[in-house]
Amino acid sequence: MDQPLSVPPGRDLRLADFDPDFTAGLDRDTAEAETRRHCDALDELAYRLFAEAKRAVVVVLQGIDTSGKDGTIRMLASGISPQCLAVKSFKAPSALELSHDFLWRVHAAIPPHGTIGVFNRSHYEDVVVVRVRKLVPKDVWQDRYAQINAFEKLLHDGGLTFVKCFLHISKKEQRQRLEDRLKDPKKQWKLGPDDLADRERWDDFQKAYDDALTECNTPHAPWHVVPADKKWYRNLVVARIVRQTLERLDPKFPKFDSSLLTKLD
Ligand code: AMP
Ligand code: MG
Numbered sequence: 720m721d722q723p724l725s726v727p728p729g730r731d732l733r734l735a736d737f738d739p740d741f742t743a744g745l746d747r748d749t750a751e752a753e754t755r756r757h758c759d760a761l762d763e764l765a766y767r768l769f770a771e772a773k774r775a776v777v778v779v780l781q782g783i784d785t786s787g788k789d790g791t792i793r794m795l796a797s798g799i800s801p802q803c804l805a806v807k808s809f810k811a812p813s814a815l816e817l818s819h820d821f822l823w824r825v826h827a828a829i830p831p832h833g834t835i836g837v838f839n840r841s842h843y844e845d846v847v848v849v850r851v852r853k854l855v856p857k858d859v860w861q862d863r864y865a866q867i868n869a870f871e872k873l874l875h876d877g878g879l880t881f882v883k884c885f886l887h888i889s890k891k892e893q894r895q896r897l898e899d900r901l902k903d904p905k906k907q908w909k910l911g912p913d914d915l916a917d918r919e920r921w922d923d924f925q926k927a928y929d930d931a932l933t934e935c936n937t938p939h940a941p942w943h944v945v946p947a948d949k950k951w952y953r954n955l956v957v958a959r960i961v962r963q964t965l966e967r968l969d970p971k972f973p974k975f976d977s978s979l980l981t982k983l984d
Contacts, residue, residue, distance in 0.1 A: 757958035758798025772833035782886030785896035864934035
């Protein structure tokens with residue numbers, strides 16, 4: 720039995736239709752071995768993208784607290800050479816960032832050609848957390864769906880490929896992960912009062928994500944819903960999606976100038 724990772728653009732995307740604990744019947748060892756193979760392939764593909772230096776990729780990671788954004792980045796970074804990667808985490812905007820339009824800081828973080836950017840959170844916070852925490856009025860965040868679609872189209876037409884992944888975990892799994900964080904001195908620093916307050920608004924977040932993923936699920940930048948209750952399955956799915964994306968792009972080494980061969984003394 721398989722579970723689709725996406726819905727066709729224009730159709731309603733409802734997180735409740737996706738099983739966060741889905742693992743396609745795989746066991747952990749098999750999945751980890753397959754992820755490793757994807758990472759090996761990714762390293763080579765990323766190197767070719769870097770050498771070609773004409774296009775870029777951005778992997779957007781969204782998900783509620785504890786959904787595994789950091790862990791997913793660790794997996795990608797374990798496979799891809801750091802010179803081909805640019806990781807950016809988006810926190811609550813600074814005073815300077817708030818004095819610009821909401822996409823200003825995002826545009827500034829778009830990686831140069833040849834690079835794979837990984838966004839830990841993104842402009843989607845500006846239609847999700849700001850809505851749930853009522854940081855901006857409804858008419859402002861509602862207009863942002865169209866603004867995001869236009870922004871992503873502009874970048875797409877300029878040679879950027881978006882890989883948008885929503886890391887989907889269950890409320891039960893989040894409880895377990897929050898409890899682990901509360902008890903583990905090495906993880907406690909990750910928790911703030913906002914995280915527990917956000918959990919109380921679980922349904923509001925799911926609804927805000929349903930709407931954001933539906934409204935911004937475009938042919939040029941579609942959303943993937945990644946089952947993420949099992950970290951090893953989440954890693955496998957993200958590694959596979961990024962690999963398939965790069966294989967589709969099929970980056971080429973620049974043409975070699977063979978006259979250089981005669982110039983070596
Ligand atoms: P973390 O990713 O756990 O380090 O937390 C970053 C925090 O910044 C989260 O609570 C996000 O919801 C918040 N955040 C990120 N972007 C925005 C934004 N545009 N507006 C408000 N809060 C944001
Ligand atoms: Mg947090």
